[in-house]
Amino acid sequence: MKQITDDNHRGLILIDLDRTLLNKDYQLTTPDILPNIQNLINQGFCIGISSDSPIDTIRYWADRLLLNGPLVAENGASIEWIGIINKVLSNFKPNKLKSSLLNHLRKLEQNALFLYGDVTAMVRSKTHILIKHTPFPIYMINTMREHSISLYVKKLDADGYLINCEDKLFDLRNIFQELVSSDLVIKADPEYCFFSISQKSINKNLSFHYLRDQFPYLPMYIIGDSLSDYSDCTKVKLFSVGNGSDEYKSKCSFVGNNNYTKGVIDCLKHIKNQRFKESTIKNNTLPRNE
Numbered sequence: 001m002k003q004i005t006d007d008n009h010r011g012l013i014l015i016d017l018d019r020t021l022l023n024k025d026y027q028l029t030t031p032d033i034l035p036n037i038q039n040l041i042n043q044g045f046c047i048g049i050s051s052d053s054p055i056d057t058i059r060y061w062a063d064r065l066l067l068n069g070p071l072v073a074e075n076g077a078s079i080e081w082i083g084i085i086n087k088v089l090s091n092f093k094p095n096k097l098k099s100s101l102l103n104h105l106r107k108l109e110q111n112a113l114f115l116y117g118d119v120t121a122m123v124r125s126k127t128h129i130l131i132k133h134t135p136f137p138i139y140m141i142n143t144m145r146e147h148s149i150s151l152y153v154k155k156l157d158a159d160g161y162l163i164n165c166e167d168k169l170f171d172l173r174n175i176f177q178e179l180v181s182s183d184l185v186i187k188a189d190p191e192y193c194f195f196s197i198s199q200k201s202i203n204k205n206l207s208f209h210y211l212r213d214q215f216p217y218l219p220m221y222i223i224g225d226s227l228s229d230y231s232d233c234t235k236v237k238l239f240s241v242g243n244g245s246d247e248y249k250s251k252c253s254f255v256g257n258n259n260y261t262k263g264v265i266d267c268l269k270h271i272k273n274q275r276f277k278e279s280t281i282k283n284n285t286l287p288r289n290e
Contacts, residue, residue, distance in 0.1 A: 009218060010044040010275055012069060012211065013268070016224040017051040017061065020241050021264050024191070026124035029261040034065060036265050040272055041068050048072070048081070050204055050222065050229065052196065054144040055080060057120060075198060075228065076207035077147035085214065089206055090147040092184070092199040098141070098149050101176060101197075105139065108175070115140045119152055122162075123192075129160050137165045140194075148198035164193035205231045212236060219275065223267045224248065239267040 015021050023029050037047055048069025049058045055073040062071055070081035077090035102114070115122070119140035129138075140152035153172060155165040173188045173195050180186060180197060188195040208231040212220060220236045222229055225244040230251055238252040241263025249255050256266030 009046055011046070011219040011221060011271070012215060013040070013045055013047045013221045013223065013271060014050040014069070014072060014208075015047065015264060016222075016226075016229050017049060017053055017058070018192075019243065019260070020223060020225045020229075021049075021061070021261055023260045026120070029259070030265070033261050033265060036268050037065055037067065040268055041066075043272070045271075045275075046070075046218075050076075050207070050224070052228070053120070054142065054146065056118070056144050070211060072204060072207045074145060074147045074202075075196075076202050076204040077198065079207050079210065085211075087210065088147070089210065090199045090202045092147055092202070094145065094147065094149045094197070097180065097184075097197070101149070101179060102141065104175075104179065105172075109137065109139070111136065113138045116143050118142070118144055120144075123152060123154075129156060129162070137168045138162065147202075148196055150194055150196040152192070152194040154193060164190075166190055166193060169193050169195060204228060205233070208233050208236060221267075221271050223264055227251075239270070241267070 018026070021028070021033070041047055046069035047067050048071055049062055049067065050072035051058055052075040053073065055071060055078060058071045058073050070079055070085060072079050074090070077088065079085050079087045079089070106114070115138065119142050122140065136155050138154040138156065140154060142150045153165045153169045154162045157163050169188055169190060173186055176197070177186055183200055184197055185200040186195055186197050208220070208222065212233045212235070220233070221239060222231055222236060223239045223241070225241050226248050227245065230238065230248060240249045240252040240255045241259055242256050243259035243263065244255065254267060254270045256263035258266055
């Protein structure tokens with residue numbers, strides 16, 4: 001079991017993925033993020049990810065960026081920090097409900113195409129689908145989720161590439177709203193054209209509180225873009241990329257000048273400078289032996 005103490009770590013940084021570290025095409029906007037992250041890790045920071053994505057997707061980015069901090073998955077449903085924490089905060093087991101909803105959907109949309117698997121990767125890679133007859137719509141179910149349900153609503157353009165199908169998205173949300181229990185919440189995202197179903201009491205803020213309770217001596221920093229990244233936890237400082245929502249920015253102590261990955265770099269540099277100043281002030285106020 002690794003020991004995380006104030007003596008050997010300068011702070012805990014959690015970075016959101018979609019619309020924060022990654023742009024709308026699920027891509028990094030600059031390779032400069034890797035040396036900036038490694039610079040802070042070398043100086044004693046623990047850097048992890050906080051996202052609505054499933055844990056396998058988050059592990060991919062954590063491995064690619066050589067991160068050393070906790071991984072908060074499915075909007076706070078689980079926390080993984082190898083050798084330190086393996087905590088599940090959600091008690092929602094989605095398989096039975098997912099099967100029921102899909103059976104209901106198949107009856108409503110008999111001509112639809114259903115795709116299963118790591119559908120986020122399929123959307124991200126701009127998959128070209130070759131089929132003789134174009135189905136409408138295409139429902140893409142992410143089977144990698146363990147504590148929530150997500151479903152993309154797409155259709156094909158004339159060249160066979162996936163595009164959004166917004167009208168079906170909100171129709172579907174209204175239909176499913178009547179089928180799920182009151183302890184669950186349905187969230188629709190028109191930009192990516194998907195909706196998710198998760199336990200109403202679970203959110204990132206809950207996971208931030210858990211981490212804060214486990215490591216009360218570590219300064220904690222959240223870099224995000226929306227109110228889903230907000231925390232009311234004491235001694236947690238909020239940072240936003242330039243493309244963050246106005247509501248979230250108003251609650252942050254710092255907002256980067258740039259969008260997406262470059263905005264994350266702005267925040268990392270600010271955290272580094274801020275922590276250096278705090279350490280300098282602390283050292284200058286320590287009593288000296290005469």
